[in-house]
Amino acid sequence: MLGYIVRRLALMLITLFGISVIIFVLLRIVPGNIVDILFDAAGFVDPSDKANLERELGLDQSIVVQYLHWIGGLLHGDLGYSYVSEKPALDEILPRIPITARLAGLALMFSAAIGIPLGVLSALKQGSRLDYILRAVSLSGLSLPSFWLGLLILMASVSMFGTMPIYTPNPQSFGQAVAIYCVPAMAVGFRSAALVMRITRSSMLEVLRQDYIRTARAKGASETTVNFRHALKNGMLPIITVLGIEAAFLVGGLIVTETVFNIPGIARFLVEAIRWRDYPIVQNLVMFCALIVVLANFTVDMLYAVFDPRIRYND
Amino acid sequence: MRSMKMLGVLIVSLLITSSAGLAAEKQGGILRMYHRDSPASASIHEEATYSVNVPFMAVFNNLVMYKQDVAQNSIDSIVPELATSWAWSDDKKKLTFKLHQGVKWHDGKPFTSADVKCTFDMVMGKSQQKFRKNPRKAWYNQVEDITTNGDYEVSFNLKRPQPALITLLASGYSPIYPCHVSPAQMRTHPIGTGPFKFVEFKANESIKLTRNPDYWKKGLPHLDGIEYTIIPNRSTAILGFVSGKFDMTFPTEVSIPLLKDVKAQDPKAICVVAPNNVSTNIIVNRASPPFDNPDIRKAMALALDRKAFISILFEGQADIGGTMLPQPDGIWGMPKEMLETIPGYGPDVKANREEARKLMEKAGYGPNKHLPVKVSTRNIAVYRDPAVILIDQLKDIYIDGELDVVETANWFSKIARKDYALGLNLTGNAVDDPDQAFYENYSCNSERNYTKYCNPEIEKLFDKQSLETDLNKRKKLVWEIDKQIQEDVARPIIYHSRTGTCWQPYVKGVTVMVNSSYNGYRYEDVWLDK
Numbered sequence: 001m002l003g004y005i006v007r008r009l010a011l012m013l014i015t016l017f018g019i020s021v022i023i024f025v026l027l028r029i030v031p032g033n034i035v036d037i038l039f040d041a042a043g044f045v046d047p048s049d050k051a052n053l054e055r056e057l058g059l060d061q062s063i064v065v066q067y068l069h070w071i072g073g074l075l076h077g078d079l080g081y082s083y084v085s086e087k088p089a090l091d092e093i094l095p096r097i098p099i100t101a102r103l104a105g106l107a108l109m110f111s112a113a114i115g116i117p118l119g120v121l122s123a124l125k126q127g128s129r130l131d132y133i134l135r136a137v138s139l140s141g142l143s144l145p146s147f148w149l150g151l152l153i154l155m156a157s158v159s160m161f162g163t164m165p166i167y168t169p170n171p172q173s174f175g176q177a178v179a180i181y182c183v184p185a186m187a188v189g190f191r192s193a194a195l196v197m198r199i200t201r202s203s204m205l206e207v208l209r210q211d212y213i214r215t216a217r218a219k220g221a222s223e224t225t226v227n228f229r230h231a232l233k234n235g236m237l238p239i240i241t242v243l244g245i246e247a248a249f250l251v252g253g254l255i256v257t258e259t260v261f262n263i264p265g266i267a268r269f270l271v272e273a274i275r276w277r278d279y280p281i282v283q284n285l286v287m288f289c290a291l292i293v294v295l296a297n298f299t300v301d302m303l304y305a306v307f308d309p310r311i312r313y314n315d
Numbered sequence: 316m317r318s319m320k321m322l323g324v325l326i327v328s329l330l331i332t333s334s335a336g337l338a339a340e341k342q343g344g345i346l347r348m349y350h351r352d353s354p355a356s357a358s359i360h361e362e363a364t365y366s367v368n369v370p371f372m373a374v375f376n377n378l379v380m381y382k383q384d385v386a387q388n389s390i391d392s393i394v395p396e397l398a399t400s401w402a403w404s405d406d407k408k409k410l411t412f413k414l415h416q417g418v419k420w421h422d423g424k425p426f427t428s429a430d431v432k433c434t435f436d437m438v439m440g441k442s443q444q445k446f447r448k449n450p451r452k453a454w455y456n457q458v459e460d461i462t463t464n465g466d467y468e469v470s471f472n473l474k475r476p477q478p479a480l481i482t483l484l485a486s487g488y489s490p491i492y493p494c495h496v497s498p499a500q501m502r503t504h505p506i507g508t509g510p511f512k513f514v515e516f517k518a519n520e521s522i523k524l525t526r527n528p529d530y531w532k533k534g535l536p537h538l539d540g541i542e543y544t545i546i547p548n549r550s551t552a553i554l555g556f557v558s559g560k561f562d563m564t565f566p567t568e569v570s571i572p573l574l575k576d577v578k579a580q581d582p583k584a585i586c587v588v589a590p591n592n593v594s595t596n597i598i599v600n601r602a603s604p605p606f607d608n609p610d611i612r613k614a615m616a617l618a619l620d621r622k623a624f625i626s627i628l629f630e631g632q633a634d635i636g637g638t639m640l641p642q643p644d645g646i647w648g649m650p651k652e653m654l655e656t657i658p659g660y661g662p663d664v665k666a667n668r669e670e671a672r673k674l675m676e677k678a679g680y681g682p683n684k685h686l687p688v689k690v691s692t693r694n695i696a697v698y699r700d701p702a703v704i705l706i707d708q709l710k711d712i713y714i715d716g717e718l719d720v721v722e723t724a725n726w727f728s729k730i731a732r733k734d735y736a737l738g739l740n741l742t743g744n745a746v747d748d749p750d751q752a753f754y755e756n757y758s759c760n761s762e763r764n765y766t767k768y769c770n771p772e773i774e775k776l777f778d779k780q781s782l783e784t785d786l787n788k789r790k791k792l793v794w795e796i797d798k799q800i801q802e803d804v805a806r807p808i809i810y811h812s813r814t815g816t817c818w819q820p821y822v823k824g825v826t827v828m829v830n831s832s833y834n835g836y837r838y839e840d841v842w843l844d845k
Contacts, residue, residue, distance in 0.1 A: 032724030038355060038448055040727040046449070046762075053447060084355055085518050086503055092518070151550055158558040158580075166546075166555060169520070262546045262555075264520040272353065272519055277724055 008301070012294045019290040020283070024067050027279055033059060034083040034277045057083055070283060080280035084273075089280040093266065093288070099167075100265035103257070104250035106185035111192030112243060118193075119200025119239075120232060126205060134197065141194025150187045150260035157183075167263040184261040188254060192246045199242045203235035210234075236307045244300035252289035339823075343539050344843035346822065349552040350543040351565045353519045356502035359490050360438060363450040365743075365833050368487040369566055370522045370543050372836040373536075374421075375490030375507035378412050378431065378469075379481060383837050386589070386829045388747055389646055390478075390786075393485045397426065397508065407476035407784070414467040418531045420493045421512045428463040433494035435461050435471070446498050451745075453755065453762075454483050457781075478784050479750040486746045487834040510536035510839035519545055530839075537824070537842035549573065557581040562822050562843070567591045567832045569815035571629045577817050586817040588632055590644045591832035592747060595624075595701050597807045598730065598738040598765050605686055606736060610674045612804040615737075616659040617671035618712045623664075624704055625810050634811040635660070637797040638752050641811060644829040646747050649794045657801045671712040685715045691729065692739040694720040701809060702739040730765050740765070740806075747830040749793045753777045757805055768805035821845050 035053050054060045058069065073080055079089035122134040157164045165184070171177035207213065208231050216230045251266070258268040266285055273281035305311045354367045359375070378398045385392040395401065398412035418426040436442040439455050457477045462470050471480065483489060496506045505513050508531065511524035522543040526536055544561070546552040553573055555561050557580040567589070569577060574586055597615070599606045606612055625633040634641045637657070641648035654660050659667055680686045688709070692702040699720060706716030716737070721729055729735060744752050754777060755761055759769035776796045783789040801808065816827045821844045828835040 030724075032722065032728065036728055037724045040723055049448065052445075056447075082518075086356075086499065154551065154554050158554050162558060164554055164558045164560065166551060166560070168544075259548050260551055262544070262548065262551055264517070269519055275723070276355075 008298055012298065015294055016287065016290055020071065020287060021067070023283055023286045024070065025063070027277070027282060028063055028066075030277070032277060034279070035059065037276055070280070074284070074287070079284045082273075082281050083278045084276050084281075089284050092269075092281060093284060096264060096266045096269050097288070099263060100251065100254060100258070100267060102181055103185055103188070103254060103263060103265060104247065106181055107189035107192060107250055107254075108243065108247055110185055110189030111196050111246060114189070115193040115196025116200050116232075116239065119197040120204055120227065122197065122201040123204035123208065124227060135201075138194040138197045138201075141190045142198075144191070145256075146188050146191055147256040147260050149190060150184065150257055153183060153187055154260065166261050180261075180263075184257050184263060187261075188250070188257040192250075195246070196239060196242055199238050200235070203238045204231055207231045207235040233307060237304060240300055240303050240307065244296045248293040248296045251292045252285075340537055340842050341844060342537050342842070344845055346538050346541045346563065346838070346841060346843065347561045348541065348543050348563045349546045349555055349561050349565055350522060351549075351552070351568050352547050353545050354516075354522075357505045357513065357516055357522075358446070358498065358502040359488060360434075360451070360492065361446045361448045361498070361502065365487075365566075368833050369836050370524070370541070371505060371513075372487045372490070372834075373509055373511040373524055373541060373838045374505050374513050375492075375509045376418075377485060377487075377489050377491065378414075379485045380487075380837065381485050381828070381831075381834045383835060383840055384824070384826045386826055387644065387646070388482075388485070388828055388831050388834055390482055393481060397431075397491055401481065403478075407478065408473045409470050410473070410480060411468065411470040414469065415531060416467055418508050419529060420495075420508055421506045421527060422493075422496075424493065424495055426491070426493075426508050427466040428469040429466070430494050431469045431491055432461045432463050434490075434492045437492070437498070444498055447502070451488055454751065456754075475778075476782055476784075477750065479748045479781060482746050482748045483751065485834070486831075487836060488745050510837065511538075511541060514540070521545060532839065536839040538838065541838060553577060556817065557584070559819070563818040563825070564816055566816045566827065566836070567814040569817055571632050571813070571815065574815040574817070577815075581817075583820055584817045585820055585822075586815050587827045588813050588815045589827045589829045590634060590640055590811055590813050591743070592640045592645070592811070592830050593741055593743040593832070594636075594638070594640075594811050595697075595809045596740055596742055597705070597809065598735070598740045599804060599806070600733055600736050600738075601766055601768065602733060603736075605678070605688070608678055609804075610678050611686070613658060614671040614674040614678075614712050615709065615714070616801075616804045616807050617667045617674070618708050618714075619659050619705075619807065619809060620664045620708055621660075621810055623708070624701055627704060628700055629810075629813060632813045634813070636811050637801050637808055638756070638806075639749060639793060639797055640744070640747055640830050645811075646830065647749055647790060647793045647797075649797055653794060653798060657798055659807070660801070668711050675713045680713045682713065685713045687715045687717065688736050689719040690716045690737045690739060691719040691721055691735040693726050694722055697812075698739055698741060705737075705739060705809070738765075742806075743832070745831060745833040749777075749789075749796070750781050753780075753796065757800055766806055768800075768803065770799075770803065770805075773799055773803075 034057065035050050039050060058066060070080065081087065082089050082092050085092060118134055122131050125131045154164045165179040167180050171180060213226060213231055216226050252270065253267060254265060255267040255271050258265045270282065270285045273285065350370060352366055355362060357371050359367050359371055376397045378396060379393050379401065380396045381388040382392045382394050397415055397418060399415055401410060401412045403410055414428055420426055433442065435455065437444055437446060438449065438452060439458060440449060440452055457474050459472045459474050462472060490507065492501060493506050510527055510530050512527045514523035514525050516522045523540065525540040526538060530536065546555060553576060556564050557577060577584055577586060599612055601607055601612065621635045625631060636648045637654065639645055639647035655662065661667055690702050690706050692698040702718055706718060709716045730738060742756060755763050757764055757768055758777060759774055773796060776792060780789050780792040780796060783792060818825055823842050823844050824840040826835060
């Protein structure tokens with residue numbers, strides 16, 4: 001097991017290195033850089049001013065030198081400076097991580113808390129009216145774009161309560177503090193919950209047909225024990241896989257929700273940084289997201305062994 | 316006895332009026348607005364978008380400024396600010412300002428004439444310290460140097476008379492910066508002498524200003540502060556306004572269709588629609604085929620149905636004009652009768668297009684041989700939408716347009732390389748003055764003359780109007796120049812847009828400028844009747 005973990009960690013490092021090269025090269029292949037954008041607003045570029053700024057930002061150096069400079073800094077905890085704000089990239093990125101983490105965590109909790117029980121219920125009541133209703137709800141959850149759902153929520157909120165739960169750094173009350181995270185989390189979590197529900201339902205249906213479930217029933221186990229201890233536990237692997245993928249997606253993929261609810265998280269910040277070609281911010285944020293994705297995958301792999309004791313990672 | 320009674324009535328009325336006056340301007344409160352995007356920096360001199368002027372103009376003062384409660388910016392609405400007075404020398408080549416004494420920067424240091432010299436030396440690129448970007452250097456091409464006489468007098472020495480210089484100095488783009496603060500710091504933490512002090516600017520999040528308690532204009536500002544929440548999503552921003560989260564929308568940012576939504580959801584909101592002195596125009600690559608052919612350029616100008624653009628995009632609320640913003644909101648726009656004599660401006664669109672088709676046929680195109688052309692524009696709705704309509708209109712004269720959307724990062728370099736045939740462009744004018752509009756966009760040596768239109772005869776007229784001190788004579792010259800530019804299809808103007816600004820009824824003292832969206836954000840007179 002230890003050997004497996006070490007191999008996985010090594011693989012993670014290689015993956016992260018690969019990603020760092022890809023993002024670095026891709027960013028520089030895309031036409032236009034921060035200097036072009038800064039001067040674009042002014043409508044013209046004085047070539048000497050442009051050259052000075054490129055020199056100041058280190059953009060006149062070769063791509064290899066720029067890469068080594070970035071990676072060298074990264075290894076020492078120096079993420080460089082944002083080209084736009086001229087502040088340390090770390091200071092720009094760090095305050096945004098807890099905001100997105102809270103939102104993503106709540107969305108994930110919402111999707112698990114709603115998706116798993118309803119999926120189980122749908123499987124247990126297969127073919128019933130309730131099953132059809134739940135399947136219709138899950139289908140709508142997958143079909144509704146989250147920006148549309150977010151806007152609907154905001155409009156309904158303004159129309160019904162005369163206020164709306166958009167982000168504020170200093171909430172006036174506990175209720176507002178809860179609302180500014182929970183409402184967007186529900187908006188984005190609705191789609192994830194629908195996905196989890198469908199996966200849970202199909203996984204449960206498959207497990208419920210297994211011989212050991214019949215054996216458990218024959219041995220006189222209660223329905224609750226059969227459904228949750230035997231069936232759900234064994235049907236958890238695909239659910240964990242989906243939750244892992246969703247967790248990774250939610251870290252960097254909340255751009256629409258963050259935009260609609262005006263949440264200053266990392267996804268919106270990343271898109272803005274790409275628009276400005278703010279390389280230090282983009283590179284470091286992408287690396288952060290990549291790190292979360294590989295860690296989520298690693299965690300999922302470890303959880304497989306917890307939920308299915310038959311799975312053992314040999315050294 | 317009767318006169319005593321009258322005196323009594325007069326005193327009572329005066330008391331009522333003065334107490335009403337006192338009640339009328341309440342002190343305190345934070346003005347909450349949303350901001351349409353996250354500005355690149357807080358340094359007005361280094362930026363060329365009013366996304367910077369709106370929040371940061373209140374941090375500074377100018378030598379002179381456009382009176383903030385007069386909607387139309389003109390030479391007559393210019394009032395002294397950090398200057399107490401100004402005077403031209405007899406030969407009109409020296410403009411001298413006497414300065415206020417006792418003014419302090421927000422960090423407590425005294426303001427002197429050296430700060431004025433520093434600021435404009437830096438703008439003209441003559442100082443040791445340099446701006447990272449310097450977009451308005453060309454505004455001061457006619458300034459030879461700036462001299463000080465003691466701490467409270469400063470003179471602009473000109474190469475030749477330029478009466479319009481004062482209009483440039485009054486713009487929101489011409490604040491006075493402190494000598495002792497570096498350009499880098501001004502980008503992140505600006506120090507001014509203005510009514511509000513900078514508190515913080517969190518990119519993509521918020522901008523906060525607080526009242527300057529030591530403001531040199533006694534009794535001002537009325538507000539305790541101004542807070543901008545950055546909300547790039549228009550729907551969310553408008554919902555925020557109608558739900559009462561914001562006291563005011565971002566100035567001139569409410570489109571005409573959105574304005575209807577605002578009024579429907581918040582009928583008590585006060586909304587003003589005004590021109591913002593931004594023209595939507597076509598840039599033509601006249602250096603290479605097919606638009607090196609003057610007949611094709613003229614045909615394209617004749618094909619434009621400007622009313623259709625305005626009807627579709629603005630529900631009829633925009634203006635047709637030449638380079639200068641049309642009257643009555645603009646000062647220099649051509650009279651309608653004169654405008655309609657220019658090819659393509661006549662009301663009979665069918666006849667115009669018939670003439671255009673003949674020109675196209677003369678150039679070798681026709682129903683069986685269309686001219687394929689890429690219409691390049693930025694990937695932003697205000698650019699893209701009119702470009703689509705333009706493509707549709709060009710079909711009528713055998714031109715098959717294809718939309719070529721370009722990301723902002725690549726737009727300027729594409730234009731600079733002349734890698735386009737037709738481009739749909741927006742041009743904003745910070746001040747409603749021909750010196751700015753003509754030299755910047757049509758002068759042979761201007762970097763912002765994207766099409767490189769160059770007419771030495773017109774160039775002479777630019778100087779002639781610039782030197783002219785008689786307003787009426789200058790106007791007539793300006794009209795002639797504008798007409799000639801439009802006839803040369805230098806950069807065909809499609810329309811001048813109008814946009815809305817809304818605020819809650821308790822927000823008082825807001826004036827929306829009608830001929831510039833860059834100059835009206837000092838906000839020292841704004842107050843909240845709460």
